[in-house]
Amino acid sequence: MERVLSVGTYNHLRKLTIIKIDQEFALRHFTDFGSTGRRRYCPRLKIFDPYSMICFSSNIVHLRISVDIFDECLCLLDDRLNYLRRFVVRVCKIYPSKLIADNRILTNLKSFSLSSYNETNEYDSQVVVLLRRMIFLEELTLRLNVCDRLTFIDATQLNDEVLIHMPRLQTLTSNIVTFIKAFNGTSRTTINNIQHTFYNGKNHQLVYYVAFYSRGKAQYYIYSIPYVLNDLLNISRNFPGGLFSCVHDISLMNIEFPFEHDFFLKISRCFPLLTHLFVLNIVPQQHKRTSQLNATDQISSIVEFPHLTNLRISSRCIDYMEQFLIDTNTRLPHLVELNSLHEHLVIVTDYFTRDATRRNCVNVENLIFNKLLVHFRDFYLYFPNCK
Numbered sequence: 244m245e246r247v248l249s250v251g252t253y254n255h256l257r258k259l260t261i262i263k264i265d266q267e268f269a270l271r272h273f274t275d276f277g278s279t280g281r282r283r284y285c286p287r288l289k290i291f292d293p294y295s296m297i298c299f300s301s302n303i304v305h306l307r308i309s310v311d312i313f314d315e316c317l318c319l320l321d322d323r324l325n326y327l328r329r330f331v332v333r334v335c336k337i338y339p340s341k342l343i344a345d346n347r348i349l350t351n352l353k354s355f356s357l358s359s360y361n362e363t364n365e366y367d368s369q370v371v372v373l374l375r376r377m378i379f380l381e382e383l384t385l386r387l388n389v390c391d392r393l394t395f396i397d398a399t400q401l402n403d404e405v406l407i408h409m410p411r412l413q414t415l416t417s418n419i420v421t422f423i424k425a426f427n428g429t430s431r432t433t434i435n436n437i438q439h440t441f442y443n444g445k446n447h448q449l450v451y452y453v454a455f456y457s458r459g460k461a462q463y464y465i466y467s468i469p470y471v472l473n474d475l476l477n478i479s480r481n482f483p484g485g486l487f488s489c490v491h492d493i494s495l496m497n498i499e500f501p502f503e504h505d506f507f508l509k510i511s512r513c514f515p516l517l518t519h520l521f522v523l524n525i526v527p528q529q530h531k532r533t534s535q536l537n538a539t540d541q542i543s544s545i546v547e548f549p550h551l552t553n554l555r556i557s558s559r560c561i562d563y564m565e566q567f568l569i570d571t572n573t574r575l576p577h578l579v580e581l582n583s584l585h586e587h588l589v590i591v592t593d594y595f596t597r598d599a600t601r602r603n604c605v606n607v608e609n610l611i612f613n614k615l616l617v618h619f620r621d622f623y624l625y626f627p628n629c630k
Contacts, residue, residue, distance in 0.1 A: 307331040329354040337363035356384035364391035384416040395463035415447045418466040454479035494521040501526040507546045519553040528562040546573040555582035568600040575603040582611040595625035
């Protein structure tokens, strides 16, 4: 079976039955990798004919799956899985639907989780319409990246447009980012870093903050607390902080303002169990750590990520490579994978000879660069575990 599954792509396969499958086998052949490079533990489903009922089951009650487009999610909720009670779905892209509108109430669905990491402008026309069919829902989880709205998705919008249609809802878990191209700025000082509580039978507490950019652009972040999801993406420098003990995977993104050392210090304290980190910033730091710091101040202000294994840095400036690899700035005792520009790595490590960066590089096993390279002796001495 191993050879059969590995030999090629089966574009016309409609049914596959495997008996006595073990977990390691499933992870090798039925998982895929997301944009963060982490393995997502759910199979990817592709529905070629959305109106065919060949995909049908009367006994599936719990389904966790990934799909390419939102229409495939809608197909699975069109009565072909009519006893489905818990549905966890990750959608790659949410486009305008090509299906005939279906407004039937999903009477058996009690728990629904929707995750989509790519931006979509179809929140109101697709996502909200689907959620309003789930009037018997008791648990709701939303991870969304929404763009091109005239207003932010905030607690009031969620309550008035979605939650009011779910009178049995007990648990709300959310992480929603809204990007607006023309923010009027009238409430710039009143909506930043404010905690908000609202009611829908139960007390749902949300935190929201705003990142403002040039030319009237703004990004609005809203998430539920206590935060129980395992990732928190697109964090900006206005992040208000808090303790996120369940989070293992984050991304830090800003293209107009730098991330300073103190920001990374806050991030390390907010995410004590962080294992995967992606940093995107093209703006040089303005307040670099100085060599004039006394020994006590230098030790107390070192950024420590004791569990970080995977680090990806995307930047045109070298500052963030220095921030993470110089051991008087940051300590990464378990770093095993580094994704960065080769040119920056060469400069920061002084052609793989610098002692100040050696400690954070010694355990690295996998280096990912933007081009193929031939390495020399000093490189392998500097990265003794590199494959």
